[in-house]
Amino acid sequence: MTDSFQLPGHADSFWMKTSDATSYPALDRHVDVDVAVVGGGIAGLSTAWELARTGRSVAVLEADRIAAGVSGYTTAKLSSLHTLVYDRLCRTRGQEAAHLYARSQQGAVERVAEIVAELNIECDLEHLSAFTYAVDPGGTSALQAEAKAAADAGLSAAYVTETDLPFAVSGAVRVDGQAQFHPRKYLLALAEDLRTRGGLVFERTRITGLSEGSPCEVTAESGHSVTARDVVVATQYPVFDRALLFARLTPRRELAVAAPLPADQDPGGMYITEEEGKRSVRTVPLGDGRRLLIVTGESFTPGTGEPRERFRRLDSWMHEHFGVGDTAYHWAAQDNDSTDRVPLVGPFHPGARHTYVATGFGGWGMSGGVMAGGLLTRLISGDPPPWAELYDPRRLWSTLRGAPALLKQQAEVGGHFIGDRLRTSHVGSVADIPPGSGAVVRVDGRRCAVYRDEGGTAHAVSARCTHLGCLVAFNAAETTWECPCHGSRFGVDGAVLQGPALRPLEAVEVTAAKGD
Structure with missing residues (x-):
């Protein structure tokens, strides 16, 4: 990299630039509700909305602005194809685990479509196929194994050797029935509907204390508190360490660049490869005969490496492989991988009775967050789904895997x-x-x-x-x-x-x- 390299385009995500700002109040009094949800991203808002539908009173407490953290800087793919997860699950936890993962994640994809239709949300929801691909011939055997494992798990999966990408691939896993959307437009509509159902939304309210009991209490930095029978911690990386989750999560930061692309050059799907430090591709309609190409990748641990050089590599890759115009946006997002690459959603720790957590989505927080909303609602309602054990955060204490x-x-x-x-x-x-x-x-x-x-x-x-x-x-x-x-x-x-x-x-x- 040369010192003259300037980061291209707006230093913000397309989602943030093309959606309304929010101005919910900060917590300024004591509140008593059935459930307090700490975190206003897709996991927290999905949980709060699903709980409100059951008739419970809910308060969402967000440290900054809702849907403005990871959920506002995501690639926004709604997919149950998570690179090579199914073959790994079959080998480490068995065929039934892979089946439950597919069922729960695909269910989340379909749940978003149901909610969009029910609430008539304008969020650019598009149904299309997802691909995990490899250019290096050495990666084809892993893709073939993944295609078989995903199909055996119940997905509409197949191994293919051709895609609509503008370059040749050695092979790819294709899964049909997937989707992509504008996450901010979806989540802001969800938050407003939550309010019509009696839910409370508080922004600029950083929660710094959690007292577990009957009831529980969460305390904000301001000193104001919320009493609730149940508490959900959905802050991407849990802000409380009592479950020692910091020892079981690895933070990962990824970069994104975006540029306009002629509509007739749209690759017509969602693509991802683990090669070259990861490359993830999708497009967004711009409404003027063009699409916005979004390329994500260059995974790295926060606080390491040289992000400017990584941005340069990612931007160069986009322009080398696609007929795009000038780069319009660049941004970065962060997520956490659990040690076994399966999200941690469920009781906060082995002794928890009324506290729950949702974290470790490993870059797949859109489907994972929606899945978490349904799972936590059913756990709090006393009706756990079949996949509750798969995601249970306590699982790593009872296994050496x-x-x-x-x-x-x-x-x-x-x-x-x-x-x-x-x-x-x-x-x-x-x-x-x-x-x-x-x-x-x-x-x-x-x-x-x-x-x-x-x-x-x-x-x-x-x-x-x-x-x-x-x-x-x-x-x-x-x-x-x-x-x-x-x-x-x-x-x-x-x-x-x-x-x-x-x-x-x-x-x-x-x-x-x-x-x-």
Whole structure:
């Protein structure tokens, strides 16, 4: 990458730029409801809406704005084809597990179509096929095994050697009956219908406390609280560590670029490959005879690597393979992989009676979040579906299947926790940080995260993540501080942008000459 490379297009997601802003109130009083849902993304809103349909009183509590986190920066595929999940499930948990996964995920795809029809939601819902493909001939055997496993699990799956992509593939798994949509338009309509059913929606309400009991109570940063019989934590990465979920989740950040494409060059499906650090492709109607091509990929751990170079690679790949115009948007999103690659949806921990969690969607949060909404509603109603055990977060404590991945993840966290402290900073003092850049600098023996704005002013905060103390790293592409251990993200002023951290990075006073 050269220093002259500029990130292309609007620095925001297409979904955020083409949907209305929200302005729900912050929690300003004590509230008593049947269920408190912490998190206003697709999992939280789907859960709240499904619960409201059962006649329960529900409150959604979102730290920022609803549908403006991962759900506002997703690729927005509604698919039960999740790369190579079915063959892996057959090998690790058996054919029945693969069948239940397919049934629950495909059910979520169909559930969205039902809700869109019921509420008459204009969200660009399109029904089409999904593909997992490989260009490298070495990947075809895995695709053939996946096609068989997916078909045996009950999906309309087949192995094919041709697609409508503008380049040759060695093979692909094709599953029909899938969909794509505008996630923000869908979720904002869901939230408004929730309100008509008596549901409460609170924004700018960061929940920092959870007391389990009969009833439970959640407490906001402001001091106001909500009492509820049941609590659902659907904050992407759980903001409470009592279930030790931080040891069973690996954060993953991915980039997206988007550019207009002539409608007659639309590849006519949703595509994904694990090659080249992942490449995911879909299009969106623009209403002017063109489609917007969205390409996602370049998976990396937050706080590592060079996002600007990754953006350059992804943008170059899009322009090399498709006849697109100038890049219109670029953005990034974050998700978490569970150690066995199956979402964690159900009771929060082994002793939980009225607290539940939804996390670990591994990049498939659209179908996963809708599935979670239905699953949690049935669990709270005392009518668990057949796939409840498959997703049960307590499963990894009763099986050793997830142990190798768990140990690997913890070794990586330990490497950052210890190794980053031993590593010498790449700048010697605050004065060495160029305008528009950030670096971790040792000041008076203390590690500080220092960003120098374009005007030359230094903004310094503690470099220790307030979650578990790992050192943050600077993301130059998004001008943020990120924790490589569990994915917490902070603004240059230390404000929490993404959990599991609940508290901001402490402000530090420095001078331009400081550093040792």
